[in-house]
Amino acid sequence: MSDFPHVLPTYNRAPLAFERGEGSWAIAADGTRYLDLGAGIAVNALGHANLELVAALTEQAGRIWHVSNLYQIPQQEKLANLLVDNTFADTVFVTNSGTEAAELAIKMARKYWDHAGDPDRYEILTFEGAFHGRSTGAIAASGSEKMVKGFGPLMPGFVHLPFGDVEAMRAAISDRTAAVMIEPIQGEGGIRVLPDADLRLIRQLCDETGALLILDEVQSGMGRTGRLFAHEHAGITPDIMMVAKGIGGGFPLGAVLATEKAASGMTAGSHGSTYGGNPLACAVGARVMEIIATPAFLAEVSRKAGLFRQKLEGLVAAHPQVFESVRGQGLMLGLKCKVAPADVVKAGYAEHILTVPAADNTLRLLPPLNISDEEITEAVIRLDRAAKRVEEA
The missing domain is CATH 3.90.1150.10 (Aspartate Aminotransferase, domain 1)
Known part of the structure; x- marks a missing residue:
């Protein structure tokens, strides 16, 4: 052996x-x-071992664990309703992890422009020090040597900019830019906070050019900054947002939140997940939301x-x-x-x-x-x- x-x-x-x-x-x-x-x-x-989460999990475990997304899942609908009611979003896709959420966010932004009749608009602007997960798409988005060395060829279509350099973004954004993808606070990158004024300016540049704004709130979301999501401090909203980590309170769970406009290209068959949104995960996630999303x-x-x-x-x-x-x-x-x-x-x-x-x-x-x-x-x-x-x- x-x-x-x-x-x-x-x-x-x-x-x-x-x-x-x-x-x-x-x-x-x-x-x-x-x-x-x-x-x-x-x-x-x-x-x-939070007692309220243990109760939510064990109650659901005694009922039904998994059915797949071929059927309606009431627990998933409850979680989606809670997320929509408490955020900018119109719709939610439930995943198992932040990495899966990153993959869907990338797909959604590119599919939006293809659906709009502009398939050449596929570039996504990202920032040095970013961490969006460890899938091939997510490491291509980060672009750092530590993340990508040995895993080439990488998925094309990402433009990497200095962290927080809004002027570099202004120069880089073009008619090929599908989206800007950024963490309001870089976690793996060293707890680097993007100033509220910069986040507002990035939102403004996206509005002026039509580019979608993707926020990665996998680590900074779910109440961690004293608001449900960190972008709320800046008074702006994204078009697409990645969520995971705290949303399951320890149970593997993630989600992509989006506006109706940003999600318009994601029609039946354009994405899927066998485990994503299963009753166990969503029963826990809904209870987490009920506890955390209160003033x-x-x-x-x-x-x-x-x-x-x-x-x-x-x-x-x-x-x-x-x-x-x-x-x-x-x-x-x-x-x-x-x-x-x-x-x-x-x-x-x-x-x-x-x-x-x-x-x-x-x-x-x-x-x-x-x-x-x-x-x-x-x-x-x-x-x-x-x-x-x-x-x-």
Whole structure:
């Protein structure tokens, strides 16, 4: 038998395994409790083993799991109604992941122009540092060497621009531009926030030229910034939006939201998914939406974010050799590091706290949105101890 790992070794996994979780805590088999500031990379929006989500899942599991999209799925319709009622969208396609949502968003934008009689309008403008998933289309959209090396030839039709360079976009947009695709806050790219004024200007340029605006809110959406979706802070709406991660609260789920106009080319047979929108996923997703998409919940996210950020500013000031600054919005926060973020992550393991590294020398802090004030205080205490470990190494 081959010695090659039975699990494909595409991850450098930490030597940690968790048996169960409770709210903001992940618990190892020996009972060690880790304060989880990664939340499965912004997925466990309501923490581990949330009782309301467990109830929604188990109730549905006792009824019916899967039927396929050959039939009507009431749970999918409920989730779609909640998303439409709370956003700009007129229609929703439910997927299993953010990567699948990215693929559909690309297809939808190109199909729109083909349907409109202009098939040569297929280029999509994207931005340096972007992460839209790991499918061939999504890596072509990102264009970074780390993502694409060895996977050529790439899907054509993407124009890569410097991050947040609206003037470069103004120069690049043309009668071949189908859409502009951008994250309001880059997650994998290092918690880089696109200023509201720039997002408004991008919306304006799209309106002036007819290009569709695709927003990737896979990581920044579902209440993470204190609004249901990050673009709401800028007072604009997209034509197409990708959603995943937090929408399932830990259950694999994604979606593409779109206006009637942007979706006009997506007729019967133009897209599909065997698992997408299944009753299990949608029962959980609908409950997540019912909890998160309320003014009171979102106001609490904003309040906790202010508390956390204030404490993190003090942490940065106390460890100038380790940290440079705090960045981000809401509970999508980053610590810009002067050391390798991986060193801080590793030191955090010793202090029983979980964080997530990102590009641009940044440490991501993506806690459950219902983290308590006491847990925020404890998180900063543990991060302080982790920073001292790095300084002493």
